[in-house]
Amino acid sequence: MGSLRFRIGAFALLILVSPSMGSEPPLRERIDRHIAAGLPNYDAIAAPIANDSEFLRRVTLDLTGRIPSATEARAFLADSSADKRAKLVDALLASPEYARRMQEVFDVLLMDRRRDSKVPRAEWEKFLRSSFAANVPYDDLVRDILSSDGADPKTRPAAKFLLDRDLDPTIVTRDIGRLFLGRNLQCAQCHDHPLVDDYKQEHYYGIQAFFNRAFLYPKPDDPKAVIAEKAEGEVNFISVFDPKKVQKTTSPAVPGWKPIGDPKLEKGKEYKVAPKKDVKPVPAYSRLAQLATAITADENIAFRRTAANRFWTIMMGRGLVQPLDFDHSANPASHPALFEMLAEEFEKKNYDVKGLLREIAMSKTYQRSSEPTVAGKDLAEDRYATAILKPLSPEQLGYATMQATGLTDVYRTELAKKYSEEALHAKLASNLGPFRSLYGTRAGEPEEGFASTLDQTLFVKHGGHIRNLIAPRTGSLVERTAKLTEPSRVAEELYLTVYTRLPSDEERKDIEDALRGSANRTATLGDIVWAMLASAEFRFNH
């Protein structure tokens, strides 16, 4: 924790000092300048700033993983203060839902929806959630994750990244590269990457050498296994393209940096605790202990680049470097100077996650409408002239559906004085299962792209789960609107609740028409709610 205290101190110092430095505009403005510089005539082409409804829905989904309630929407729309967006962003970042949202994003990112094997999900989630709630600097979080050997119950949850991958050298090497260095080195396992000059076989094995001496103790399939280490063992590799089959080796190394040589140890003094049957050995020098520091070291630019890119993507729906794990010189960032600046800034601000997200959320770039201008219509996404339409994650879709249909509010009312984010989440969690299993990617595989599959569609079309969510119950959307007599008010309630916006005149008329011809008002309202839930406007964050 020493390092954390130091960082808080340093941060405080920075705040005190920075006003006197004065000259540098806030990050949000620098983002906007860089983006504008990325396209001639950007200001004319770019979409206008999103209206309050659009912004409210977008930022609430991005920072808390759900949509606002109709009450929240009404309040925000009615608020006439000039700084209401800033206040909203601050409030969202301070909410327990923010920590939950980041916990879910980083769980999927780091664990790829794997099934639990050694660290129970609940403990891991709590570790992530409390880290994000406390705004633990991102490099500290990564160090926690890469340095825990799982032996101390207090830090064991952080070891899930390594433990639940069974320390498999191929998978751990691949994922450290992907997630913390922005480079997928898998194709460099057997030879230098055939297509990417920057990715060398020695990079792959340099990473692997950090943990090639590590193993699961007492045995790999023990659910209580911890990470132990031997004092010997080298990684050896031969390029399959090398006709001479020269065997090479490397000590631990961060790609692009000099290997961290092993210290010379006197013979017989290699171990603090020598290996014996049923004894966990402790080497005098641990390669694994170097990993967390080496990955997050200041000179390792790759770490802050990929870190900044990940948070940018959470907000913007697209990486400055894309794919996110394909950072190399032949695949430049869409806005190289912005990318560099963002990475430097994140590092300089001691990896202040909330700070970075706040600045992005308050940028014009983030707040652009998703409705393009005529000139912006066919522009490439990576110019950021129009807000990118982001498909909701499985969790976002689940929470949004529960909020829209009214289940979340029903539960809130039920909890009444006992309400807390955790208590509410506990009630919602079981309803989230089908969304995760149907919309989530394959266990153990990274999320990639967007697909709308037959099973998902049939789930919405015919499945009992959605039907039950829509079904009227006290406080649910159908029940609430069925009680309203004025069709225009029905339309308002529906649109505010499901779409976080007021209906247009045309849309009010549609609702009025549908209800006028209806023999069964509740059933018709159910059909309308279903259609709204099944629509693109609901499925995407726009």
Add this chain to the structure above:
Amino acid sequence: MAIEIAKTRLLMDLKHGRPLVGCRFDPSGRYLFASSEDDTIVRFDLLTREKVALVGHSSWVRGMAFVSKPTLVPAASIPALAVHGGLGAVRMPEPFTLLSGDYHGNLLWWHGTEAAPKPFRTVAAHAGWIRAVAVSPDRSTVATCGNDQLVKLWSAADGRPLATLEGHTSHVYNVAFHPSGTRLVSADLKGNIKDWDLSSGKPVRELDAKVFHKYDSGFWADIGGIRGIAFNSAGTQLACIGITNVSNAFAGVGNPLVVLFDWAEGKPKLLKPKDAFQGTGWGVNFLTDGTIVGAGGGGQGRIWFWNPADAANTHTVTVPTNARDMTLHPDGTALAIAGANGTCLVYSMTQAPAATPKK
């Protein structure tokens, strides 16, 4: 010599080398015929230890039976003719006929006592496997059964088909004549036992041994069958052996079981090994004192002895190989098993003679 079950001991091991499938002592007690996975039947001469291969089948044989003159071995063994540890045998057996049925459906006739027997008659008896062969007490009729779900009767004299008994709805695993000669039982995969009246050729009743059958829904396959069958000499009891309690058909996880029927009433009684042995019972017989003996195996083999009054067996002998068949010596004091390891093991159920002093 008196049977003393508790004294059961290995008398000799007769090696063939290739895994064995079935075994039968001939009625003279001098020979042991053992069929093998190499499609031969090996004749072990217990007196001379000579081994002769009977070549003629082109598949495995499990059904073997003999047509012979009556009672070649006297009730009490004749010391002069004793081989090994008092086992009775006839030095010069009367010629007898061996009948053997194979898994291609062929029934072969051999002169069992010839120096190098050759099949003198081949009858294409069944479509698919012949699983068992039996000869009637009057030695006039041969019964066979097999995977074509049929039981067939043949003239022992000339191999003429006499009758086909239809009615089973699964592979017929075994067939046996009642000592009276008027009835025949046949038993199938599903544990249905049919009692046929030989004068009419019609089934008169069914005995229920379904405890031997299971449809393993994990592997989508049937396992079961009556693997061994025998009447007592009085014809008052029928014993069947097989596998029951199957939890994994494809790994052979189940327990051997004998079902003992009271012939008149048709009432079954379950005889279980007292150890928790896993495997299949492959052979069953009655000793002259009424003891029921079964043999079988999983990884190893076992021989179990039951007093018919008790449900659990009274004595168990461990056999070092899966016992795939069992035959009782005609003098009543010994039995042999056909080993999956390619060896026939002959056990005496008598007290060992006093050890001859070492020289």
Add this chain to the structure above:
Amino acid sequence: MNNCNYACGTADHTVNRRLFLGGAAAGLAGFAGMTTPAAARELKSAQKRMLVIFLSGGVSQLETWDPKPNTDTGGPFRAIPTSVPGIHISELLPEAAKRMHLLTLVRGINTKEDEHGRGATIMLTGRRTEPGLVYPHVGAVAAKLLTDKDAELPGHIQITPRGGGGFNKEDAAFLGPKFASVTLGDGKPPADLLRPAAITTDAEREAFRKKLNDRFAKSRRSAQTEAYTESYEQAAKVVSRADAFDASREDPKAADRYGRHDFGRHMLLARRLLEQGVTFVKVSHTNYDTHHENFDFHIEQLGEFDRPFAMLLDDLKERGLLESTLVVVMSEFGRTPRINDRYGRDHWSKAWSVAMAGCGLKAGAVVGKTNANGTAVTDREVNGGHLFHTYFRALGMDPTKNFYPAGRPVPIADPKAAAIHEILS
């Protein structure tokens, strides 16, 4: 006399495998959805298709395609002559033997993997298991490469013996869930395919959904929003063709021919799906993992397999579909030549066989050879990679081309192997 048709076609056996319900249901529904041979013939020219029959557990090559009778490993069964002079297969496949002139046997397979899961991976992906790398199954690859963009039905379907159908996201790997298999557990349509009775106003709510989407799309659209709205149109098409999944709509006479047991019904459903334009169908038949009493169990299982397999070959041939349909009978591996003490055979990948048919493969041919008692491949050894190349060559594709998941090239088939050119036309 020789032809003991080993099928245990007894009444109580079929009860075990659950009764075929075709008669009753078909009586009500009529045969509206029945595909005629003529209609099927029209289908044939357009598209190539693939059928995999997966004999789960590891079928014995010695009791099927590569018998070694009267050797120390051969077991008790005969090798019988087939419709192709000189080629013999096990007597347990009398119907297949009569159709040898349609079949191609690969007898020299050595997949070097005796574990079920990894063996299946080799056979279904054409590659060995590598940590961190997941390759798409053959069905996903076929669906991706061969399925028409406008196809109404899913391109990758598997029929499993048991209930519990649904959508699988594992087997398409990086090709994406669109090409992952839809499982018809025990041949039943997937959950939520059929509209529940409670929904009576589907047309109305669909119309409303479209109106909402049209309005949204006026100002905001992307490839993803298009794909999303489009998925409802596609789902509606699949729903409207739900009877494609209903084998009970086939002629009861066909059901009789295929055999009134689960596997017969599943094979008939496979025929129906292929005729309805599904690119890839896999039917699993279980189980062959015969560590105990290999011979009895192979009689039972192959007795069930042989006839429906032969009927499907006949039907594809008669309807002109065989020339555009690749049929492969595979397993995760074969079984040991050595017979164990419980009359079982154990797992064995060193020398085993696969049977194929159709799609221009050299019919009535055998490639590869094992030694006298089947313990080793002596000629033209191939592995899962070679087979995978061969499938896609036969299907008219170039398996040396790449997929580009996340922009990285991944060869369709293992570049260390190549097609078995001798059996390609």
